[in-house]
Amino acid sequence: xxxxxxxxxxxxxxxxADEVRRLARPDRHYRIMEVCGGHTHAIYRFGLExxxxxxxxxxxxxxxxxxxxxxxxxxxxxxxxxLPGVVFTAFGDVMRVPGTKGSPLEHKARxxxxxxxxxxxxxxxxxxxxxxxxxxxxxxGFETTAPSTALTLLKAxxxxxxxxxxxxxxxxxxxxxxxxxxSPDMRLDAFVGPGHVSTVIGCRPYEFIAQDxxxxxxxxxFEPLDVLQSLVMILRQLADGRSEVENQYAxxxxxxxxxxxxxxxxxxxxxxxxxxxxxxxxxxxxALKLRDEFAEWDSERRFDVPGIxxxxxxxxxxxxxxxxxxxxxxxxxxxxxxxxxxxxGALMVSSEGACAAYYHYVHRMAAAGSLEG
Amino acid sequence: MCLAIxxxxxxxxAETPQLAVVEVSGVKRQVxxxxxxxxxxxPGDWVLIHVGFAMSRISAAAAEEQMRMLxxxxxxxxxxxxxxxxxxxxxxx
Ligand code: SF4
Numbered sequence: 001x002x003x004x005x006x007x008x009x010x011x012x013x014x015x016x017a018d019e020v021r022r023l024a025r026p027d028r029h030y031r032i033m034e035v036c037g038g039h040t041h042a043i044y045r046f047g048l049e050x051x052x053x054x055x056x057x058x059x060x061x062x063x064x065x066x067x068x069x070x071x072x073x074x075x076x077x078x079x080x081x082x083l084p085g086v087v088f089t090a091f092g093d094v095m096r097v098p099g100t101k102g103s104p105l106e107h108k109a110r111x112x113x114x115x116x117x118x119x120x121x122x123x124x125x126x127x128x129x130x131x132x133x134x135x136x137x138x139x140x141g142f143e144t145t146a147p148s149t150a151l152t153l154l155k156a157x158x159x160x161x162x163x164x165x166x167x168x169x170x171x172x173x174x175x176x177x178x179x180x181x182x183s184p185d186m187r188l189d190a191f192v193g194p195g196h197v198s199t200v201i202g203c204r205p206y207e208f209i210a211q212d213x214x215x216x217x218x219x220x221x222f223e224p225l226d227v228l229q230s231l232v233m234i235l236r237q238l239a240d241g242r243s244e245v246e247n248q249y250a251x252x253x254x255x256x257x258x259x260x261x262x263x264x265x266x267x268x269x270x271x272x273x274x275x276x277x278x279x280x281x282x283x284x285x286x287a288l289k290l291r292d293e294f295a296e297w298d299s300e301r302r303f304d305v306p307g308i309x310x311x312x313x314x315x316x317x318x319x320x321x322x323x324x325x326x327x328x329x330x331x332x333x334x335x336x337x338x339x340x341x342x343x344x345g346a347l348m349v350s351s352e353g354a355c356a357a358y359y360h361y362v363h364r365m366a367a368a369g370s371l372e373g
Numbered sequence: 374m375c376l377a378i379x380x381x382x383x384x385x386x387a388e389t390p391q392l393a394v395v396e397v398s399g400v401k402r403q404v405x406x407x408x409x410x411x412x413x414x415x416p417g418d419w420v421l422i423h424v425g426f427a428m429s430r431i432s433a434a435a436a437e438e439q440m441r442m443l444x445x446x447x448x449x450x451x452x453x454x455x456x457x458x459x460x461x462x463x464x465x466x
Contacts, residue, residue: 038375045446065374091374091424119425121405121461141374141424148426151407196377199421199429223442251435252421258428261408351448352375 009225016228017051023235030056031187032234033324035177036194037064037352038222044357046224056231059324060354062176063194065141066093067322067346067353068277069169072308074099077138077167078107079306080299087113087130089123090138097349100310104138120152120166127156127164134163136299139170143200146170146288147261150268153290156297167299168289170269173197174205175286176277181213185325190234192227193219195249200265202257203245210243221249268294278312278346279319318345321354328358335363376443378422378452379436380404382414392462393427395420398440398453403462425459 024030034040040060043049049058062068078099081088088104095105095116108114113133117123120137127135139149149166156164173194180186193206198219209217216237220230230248237244247253268291275287290298299305312318315333320326328334328347338344340356347353351360380395391407393414406414406427414420419436420427431439443449 042446093374117460118455118458119461121425122459125461144428145374145424147408147428148405148424151405151426196375196421196423196428222446223438252429252431254429258408260410261428264408 012225013051013228016225016232019232020051020056020228020235021053023232023239024053024056025239026055028055030189030235030238031059031324032056032190032192032231033059033061033180033188034192034220034227035061035063035173036192036197037067037350037354038195039192039220039227040064040354041352041357042222042224042227044361047361048224048227051228052231056235059188060321061191061324062180062277062280062322063142063173063197064347064350064352064354065145065169065171066097066350067318068171068176068279069097069140069346070276070278071099071310071312071346072276073169074104075101075308075310076305077136078104078112079308080136080167080303081107081112081114083134083303085133087115087126087133087135088138089115089117089126089135091118091140092116093350094138094140096343097346098343100308120149121155124152124156124161124164127161128159131163134165137164137166139166139168141170142173142194142197143261143265144196146269147200147258147264150264153268153294153297154264157294162296165297165299165302166290167305168269170288171275171277172271172286172288173201175283176280177206177209179277179280179283179286180323181209181215183323186323188215188324189238190215191217192230192234193217193245195219195221195253198247198249198253198257200258200261203247203253203255204257206245210245214243216243216246218246218248219253221252267291276309279322313344316345318347318355321347328355329363331355335359374424376423376448376452376455377428377439378443378456379431379439380420380422380427380456381436382406382416382418382420384416386462394462395422395427397422397456400453400456402456402459404459422456425461
């Protein structure tokens, strides 16, 4: 209960936590996956696990885009960065992701032309301002960011901009959830659904989870109270024997999603037949690539991308952690060879990655506590 | 990239109506509002911004909540850095 007092409405938090405890049957163990890395971050940041009874277990899902990107894709992107005349651009989250020969930031220190951008439109603007260079944008993210890349590509085409292309690593959340549901070592009771992805795709695409797999899913906001309320909604469904899609985050997420965003995705992208997810392996129709009409702006078609495949170090257990089979500190490298300062796996890079979140809020606090004591 | 930043629409950019000037904690920047073209959007409305694009219209109360949420998560500085970092609506320097 150490964080409760700093919440906006501690009384409501306690009520919701009590309700979770009341609804969780003592003779049952509940395994609930929060799909989105933003939730993982919030859960550790606010110590929410400490408010739950021991038989309600939260499993951290695959919803952190940099965490599920295979190292080979980073290497491929960095191979583009080494081509003469190319300026490689990426979001800040990508800059520290380790490739085989170091992160984009380390490549930059060694002289590669690498620029951090906050928006794909900034990469486009850079291309407009440097006609003698070719700007590659390393696109990454779920449906939350993919429409932004789509609109940027539409603008590039409208401008007839010849010195800009996108190295597309966008992935889609639904096939990943399906892969997890089909995975033999996964035993889940319900899902906390992603918040911001759902502003784009809406709630309908989750219906198969409830209908075909009989599992509740509640799309949730990110505040401590949101997450607890979503857990209450899930446990109520389980108590009633229902499995439905519910929207706890209706103040932001429209049931139908964002139609212009979906139209832009449809116009610019098509599904790849398959794509590799770090830790989850190849998942069919789980990632986006540019349609033929946009071939001119597709880095993978304009350049010789090496198509590097790297297997993660044997001792790294990112896959097991991603699937929720292991908790972060159960990985042999956790906190020793793998730390946020020197990450081995991507789960340690982003603050949304389960290992980094655990490291910052649980491991370090515990270490500080033992130093004080 | 996964940050959702609440901003208040101040004005639209005359020549490019898909761009709007939004204000986040006193900082004004242009963001792309093309994805909200299906709904009425005007000065005074609040939006949630991802990587330079307004992705949803929200109430003033939800915007305030989101800002507090970012500061509770220790991500408010990062959010301001992102907003200040958007270059596409700035004059070339
Ligand atoms: S501690 Fe590092 S190597 Fe181990 S699972 Fe986490 S990110 Fe992967």
